[in-house]
Amino acid sequence: MASLRVEIVTPESALWTGDATGLMARSSEGQFTILPQHTATVGDVVPGVVRVATSSGEVAFCVHGGYFQVGPGEEPGVTRATVLAGIAERVGDIDVARASRAKETLEAQLASPGDLDDLSRAQLTGALARAELRLRAAQH
Amino acid sequence: MAGGQERILRRRIKSVQATRKITKAMELIAASQIARSQARIAANRPYREGMQRIIREAASADPAAARKMLATPEKVDVAIVLVIVGDRGLSGPYNSSALRAGDRLVHMLQHQGTRVRLFTVGKKAPAFFRFRGLDVEQSFTGFADRPTFADARAVAAxxxxxxxxxxxxxxLLVSTRFVSAGSQVVESEQLLPLVMPNDMEVAAPTGLKGYTEFEPEVEQLLTELAPRALESEIFSALLEGAASFHTSQQRAMAAATDNADELGQTLSRIMNRARQDSITTEIMEIVGGAEALRSGK
Structure with a gap:
């Protein structure tokens, strides 16, 4: 029987591994869904929510940009889908209070006309985008 | 006098025992860190392998685009050398062997007419290279014990x-690879242009089990992937460096503890003998005095 093995991995840990019925995410070319027997594909994942449908319900992940690869798995009939993300977390694990606090501090820092160089400004903007994405993901 | 010597020895034994307590504590701390840092290497493996898989797929699909990112340049005018060592010492040969390997590599490159820009990770590196008259362009410190991915990102950037x-x-990268708990090897490797994990020509036919789709196009994808792959490689080097550091420190501190034990034993033997000697002398003096008094009667 055709099945799909999904791995959501970050550099620090393998966030989630398991059998799934589908994987939904968004790449720079648009929304896509991976089902068992999907053709071999390599692409990017834009920051957003990645949903994994399993036989026992849906698991959602907040992925802050990364890549995905679909290919044949080790056993015949198994399709392997890997999502590689620099930063990612389960939507259920998001600390809403912390994210909104971070959002406020970052917005204040960016708004203040301080002597920020380009690098730290880019870092703050990136962190703000992550905080906003977490809040959006947690609301759904 | 004999009593004075005894006091000196007692003081030395105390100091050896105090040092032993420190080295023993450091040994135990390092030992507890080994398991943790090994677990972190294991946790990083799926990501690293996934990244290598993607690069291999992309590279075999469009060799022309890949050549730009992957081919070794024919002539290198300027090269960057990144040396990864620890923030702390007392870790046996861990720091010095990586630093010496880095020093050798720099000299070899300079000998070939390449200008070298030196980057380092770890507090122990800048002093070493400055002493040897090499300028360190940028040094990263403070995270060699427990590197996070954000640290790797900063270095990669x-x-x-x-x-x-x-x-x-x-x-180029010079770092200590954690082969196993018993063996850590200093290795130098090329970070950029990216190196294929396995030989690309060999991997190409097996990697192409069919037609692989790409979104976005391979060329664009590879350009964006290269920095991510660099981050991943640096992160794994940092993790393996940290694990090697803790292993090395544990071993060095275990040896130091053993030495302190041995030294303490030797010293207390000498002290006991000195004490016994002074007691014997005292008895002899008393007996001699009594004998003299009796014969004088």
Whole structure:
């Protein structure tokens, strides 16, 4: 029987591994869904929510940009889908209070006309985008 | 006098025992860190392998685009050398062997007429290279014990910028690889242009089990992937360096503890003998005095 093995991995840990019925995410070319027997594909994942449908319900992940690869798995009939993300977390694990606090501090820092160089400004903007994405993901 | 010597010895034994307590504590701390840092290497493996898989797929699909990112340049005018060591000492040969290997590599490159820009990770590196008259362009410190991915990102960003701008043609890494708990090896390898994990020509036919789709196009994907792959490689080097550091420190501190034990034993033997000697002398003096008194009667 055709099945799909999904791995959501970050550099620090393998966030989630398991059998799934589908994987939904968004790449720079648009929304896509991976089902068992999907053709071999390599692409990017834009920051957003990645949903994994399993036989026992849906698991959602907040992925802050990364890549995905679909290919044949080790056993015949198994399709392997890997999502590689620099930063990612389960939507259920998001600390809403912390994210909104971070959002406020970052917005204040960016708004203040301080002597920020380009690098730290880019870092703050990136962190703000992550905080906003977490809040959006947690609301759904 | 004999009593004075005894006091000196007692003081030395105390100091050896105090040192032993420190080395023993450091040994135990390092030992507890080994397991943790090994677990972190294991946790990083799926990501690293996934990244290598993607690069391999992309590279075999469009060799022309891949050549730009992957081929070794024929002539290297300027090269970056990144040396990864620890923030702390007392870790046996861990720091010095990586530093010496880095020093050798720099000299070899300079001998070939390549200008070297030196980047380092770990507090122990800048002093070493400055002493040898080599300028360290940028040094990262404070995270060698427990590197996070954000640290790897910062290092990668500093290395990738001059490469992307075309200022340097090659980025090399000298670090300690954690082969197993019993063996850590200092290795130098090329970070940029990216190196295929396995030989690309060999991997190409097996990697192509069919037609692989790409979104976005391979060329664009590879350009964006290269910095991510660099981050991943640097992160795994940092993790393996940290594990090697803790292993090395545990071993060094275990040896130091053993030495302190041995020294303490030797010293207390000498002290006991000195004490016994002074007692014997005292008895002899008393007996001699009594004998003299009796014969004088």
């Amino acid at each position: 500093a290395l990738a910028a001059p490469f992307v701008a075309g200022e340097v043609q090659q980025v």
